[in-house]
Amino acid sequence: MAHALLNELAERDGLTGLFNRRTLNTHLERVWRQANRDKRDLVAIAMIDIDHFKRYNDRYGHVPGDAALKAVADVVERQARRPLDLAARYGGEEFAAVWYNPAPEELENMGAQITAAVTALSIAHLDNPGGKLSVSVGIALMRPSAGQSGPELLHAADTALYQAKNQGRNRVVLFRFTGADALLAPKRPPGAPEAG
Numbered sequence: 001m002a003h004a005l006l007n008e009l010a011e012r013d014g015l016t017g018l019f020n021r022r023t024l025n026t027h028l029e030r031v032w033r034q035a036n037r038d039k040r041d042l043v044a045i046a047m048i049d050i051d052h053f054k055r056y057n058d059r060y061g062h063v064p065g066d067a068a069l070k071a072v073a074d075v076v077e078r079q080a081r082r083p084l085d086l087a088a089r090y091g092g093e094e095f096a097a098v099w100y101n102p103a104p105e106e107l108e109n110m111g112a113q114i115t116a117a118v119t120a121l122s123i124a125h126l127d128n129p130g131g132k133l134s135v136s137v138g139i140a141l142m143r144p145s146a147g148q149s150g151p152e153l154l155h156a157a158d159t160a161l162y163q164a165k166n167q168g169r170n171r172v173v174l175f176r177f178t179g180a181d182a183l184l185a186p187k188r189p190p191g192a193p194e195a196g
C-alpha cells in the first residue's frame with residue numbers, strides 16, 4: 001500500500017494531481033513503440049500554456065495563481081480521456097496532452113475545445129486581452145517510425161505553441177510537417193477553391 005502511494009506521488013504533480021513531466025516522457029516512449037509496431041497509428045501532442053500568467057500572479061497573488069493552475073489542469077485532463085492518452089503538467093504554467101491515434105482532421109477542434117473550456121471558466125484576468133484567463137495551444141502529429149523520436153514530436157508541438165503565442169495567444173496552432181511527414185493537409189489560403 002505504502003509502496004503504491006510512493007509510486008503515485010513520484011508520477012504526479014503535487015499541485016494539480018496531473019502526471020508529471022517525467023511520467024509524460026516515459027508514456028510517450030511507450031506509446032511511440034506501440035504505434036511503431038502498429039505501423040499506421042498516429043501520436044499527437046498538445047502543449048498548453050496559460051497566457052500572461054506572470055501578470056496574473058503579479059495582480060492576484062500566488063494562491064489564486066495556484067487555483068487557476070488547478071482549474072486549467074482539470075480542463076486538460078478532460079481532454080485526454082482515451083486509454084492511451086495522458087495529461088501532464090509539463091512545467092510551471094505549461095501542460096501537455098498525449099493523444100494516441102487521433103483523427104487528424106479533429107485535432108484543431110480538440111485544441112479549440114481546450115481554449116474554449118478555459119475561457120468558459122471565466123476566471124478574471126484583467127491584464128490579459130479579453131479580461132479572462134486564456135491559454136495558447138500548439139499541436140503536432142506524427143506517425144512514429146524508426147527514424148523519428150518522441151522528443152521530436154514534443155519539439156514540434158512546442159514550436160507550434162510559440163507560434164500561437166506570437167500570433168496573439170488564446171488560439172490553437174498546428175505544426176505542419178512538409179513532404180513525406182505531412183499528415184495534415186496544408187490549410188487552403190483564404191479564397192482558394194476547395195480541392196477535388
Ligand SMILES: Nc1nc2c(ncn2[C@@H]2O[C@H](COP(=O)(O)OP(=O)(O)OP(=O)(O)O)[C@@H](O)[C@H]2O)c(=O)[nH]1
Nearest residue numbers: 049050051052053054055057062065066092093165
Ligand atoms: N501561482 C503559481 N505560479 C507559477 C507556478 N509555476 C510557475 N508559475 C508562474 O508562471 C509564470 C510564467 O511566466 P512566463 O513564463 O513569463 O510566461 P507568461 O507570463 O505566462 O507569458 P506568456 O507565456 O508569454 O503568455 C511565472 O510568473 C511563474 O512564477 C506555480 O506553481 N504557481
